Amino acid sequence: MNYTVIIPYKVKDIVLLIMKNKKMMFLNAIDYLYSSNLYEYLNNEESKLWHLSSSKLFDLLEEEKQNNFFELPDFV
Numbered sequence: 001m002n003y004t005v006i007i008p009y010k011v012k013d014i015v016l017l018i019m020k021n022k023k024m025m026f027l028n029a030i031d032y033l034y035s036s037n038l039y040e041y042l043n044n045e046e047s048k049l050w051h052l053s054s055s056k057l058f059d060l061l062e063e064e065k066q067n068n069f070f071e072l073p074d075f076v
Contacts, residue, residue: 003045010042013054014061021058036061037070047072 018029
């Protein structure tokens with residue numbers, strides 16, 4: 001399967017999680033995700049982040065925002 005097919009669904013799910021958990025409006029949630037390193041890695045097939053669940057990706061995003069640093073998990 002071409003991984004680019006799944007990316008929009010992952011982005012949609014993550015944005016919905018951001019809106020719900022961070023109480024953000026849609027455009028702010030999009031900006032929150034798009035301004036992250038996680039988003040860049042998610043769009044990189046070699047990172048394999050697209051294999052992870054949307055909730056795990058949200059958790060990784062929150063870790064990045066909290067620590068101002070993104071590190072690929074060992075289990076990818």
